[in-house]
Amino acid sequence: MCGIAGYVGKNNASEFLLEALKRLEYRGYDSAGITVLDKNGVFKCVKSAGKVSALEKKIKSEDSISSPIGIAHTRWATHGHPSESNAHPHCDCKENIFIVHNGIIENYKILKESLIKEGHRFKSETDTEVIAHLIEKYFNDNLEKAVLKTLKQIKGTYALAVVCRDNPHKIVVAKKSSPLVIGIGENEYFIASDPSAIVGRADKIIYLDGNELGIITAGDFKIVSTINNSQINKNQHQIDLEISEIQKGSYDNFLLKEIFESPETAKNSTRGRIIPEEGLVKLGGLDVLDQNKLREIKRIIIIACGTANHAGQVGEYMLEEYAGIPTEVELSSEFRYRKPIIDSRTAVIAISQSGETADTLASLMETKRKGALALGIVNAVGSAIARETDAGVYNHAGPEISVASTKVFISQVIVLSLLTVYLGRMREMSMVMGKRITEEIKNLPALIEKVLRNNDSQIKNLAKKYSGYRNFLFLGRKYNYPIAKEGALKLKEVAYYIHAEGYAGGAMKHGPIAMIDENFPCIFIIPNDSVYKKMWNNMEEVKARNGKIIAVATEGNEEIKKIADEVIYIPKTLEMLTPILSALPLYLFAAYIGVELGCDVDKPRNLAKSVTVE
Secondary structure, eight states: OOEOOOOHHHHHHSHHHHHHHHHTGGGOSEEEEEEEEEETTTTEEEESOOHHHHHHHHHHSSSSOOSSSSEEEEEEEESSSSSSSSSEEEEOTSSSSEEEEEBTTTTTHHHHHHHHHTTTOSSOOHHHHHHHHHHHHSSSSSHHHHHHHHHTTTOOOEEEEETTTTEEEEEEEEEESSSOEEOOSSSOEEEEEEETTTTTTSSSEEEOHHHHHHHEEEEEEEEEEEOOOOOOOOOOOOOOOOOOOOOOOTSSHHHHHHHHHHHHHHHHHHHTTETTTTEEEHHHHHHSSSSHHTTTTEEEEEEOOOHEEEEEEEHHHHHIIIIIIEEEEEHHHHHTOOOOOOOEEEEEEEEESOOOOOOHHHHHHHHHHHTEEEEESSSSOOHHHHHHSEEEEEEOOOOOOOOSSSSHHHHHHHHHHHHHHHTTTTTTTOHHHHHHHHHHHHHHHHHHHHHHHHHHHHHHHHHHHHHOEEEEEEEOOOOGGGHHHHHHHHHHHHHTEEEEEEEGGGGGGTGGGGOOTSOOOOEEESSSSSSHHHHHHHHHHHTTTTOOOEEEEEETTGGGGOOOSSEEOOOOOOOOGGGHHHHHHHHHHHEEEEEEHHOOOSSOOTOOOOOOOO
16 A cells, blocks of 8 residues: 655666655555665655655755665555654664565554663654664664564564665565565666556566565665575566556546546457357466366355455356356455355455455465465456466556556456356357357457447536535446446545445335435446346336436437436447446546546545555
């Protein structure tokens, strides 16, 4: 959730660190800070509450800030309120050791009490400061040894970077659960929470795994185990991102840019994966498995959080209806505390954009211990979930900078439709059905483009008309019930002065109908599908109570104009694929209302892109 950056090399560290923090803003934060070695051999620390731009102004007003080594951080408050004193980096009593940290130290209170008794003085309310004082306690002219001793004392999760005045030319980094990568340059190294911060600076990166510690200088680096201190040889990976992918281009915000990238996302998610003439799907990430093991799957559990969980709920309908496999979707943050019945014929699918979602990763590890086949659907190549699964499928959606996920959701549902055909054709799905589904999947990029092109102007006007309302109800059934929840979530996320709820149409009479009046607009996702008549009945019930109706309906449906106040049309497609098209107008609606209300639609308040703490 926080962002970590570090640099050691031949150039000015501050320049890279500030650039990296700006690129990491999408992860969510409330304060920022930087520590660099000044010309007098002292680490100078500058912090600021609020935006990175405020930190940048403070740095420019400082002298002696040019340095070949430094660390920086954007903080998302977990322990202690957002303030300059709680911002990272944190230091020890002597201001000799400085640290930036992402994660949660669960036993920090006990450690802090002990350190205070020993005479240590604390300046912040954070759990992170405990780490700095522990390193001070164990420090004896060797920073990495002190860090290793410290890590054996703390319980929790962490990605951290440490610098020390007495060892001024090295950075020590370590990881357990929270993400951290090292970019490799020419006599310079870059440290960051994810590769987007390093694009254009280095071509190769190393992904730190759990329980690993790195010692980095301008000329070399070494990775060791935090468990037994043995040296680890790491593979280097090519950075596949382009700078243009993490820039807004001609758009006012990343949210709209990414929504309008959905057609290209659909192409990338399906490229080389469908064989329409045979009704087959090829998923190279799953082909590595014993195909008999896949045929023997008797049950699927999908684990995910937030938007990814909604994608999983769409997948649940697909996998049961077309692949014939009993499927359940679980919220990772709750599933990890249950005692589920799992065996070797259970497949667990972890869905995560970042591949680092803490609760999903923890749930995945627990199911692996119980013998489940671990599969993943992730967007971030080389992420923790991608590395921990037995096999998986990448989204290939490209970087998603806006906190609110849009194009990756589209990709997740597309990948689940591909997985449905992949597993279904191993079972009882006929070639005819396989061909029908794959042909429609092949058409999705054009259909998505049509939805965006035909509805953008109309939805922009609707946003102006409805931005004054403070409550919305989203309703859908079957495949589009998860879309009702997803539409409500997006509106709450990016237009955060508005309350919205997503319900199944059949549940409306079990509570929400009590709230319906002329000031409570209802958005119906009502394509021409198997539950169309049921949804029509729901609209009649809302209309009878003077509720305003915005309908997302199938092209050519003229009768719906008789009852709905506003109609947004989507092209006709297979029922199982309608969620991909029906989500798009809701994304535009949320984005434009957020803009109307003056919200920061890319970085909504209190939210983080990658939820890497529990």
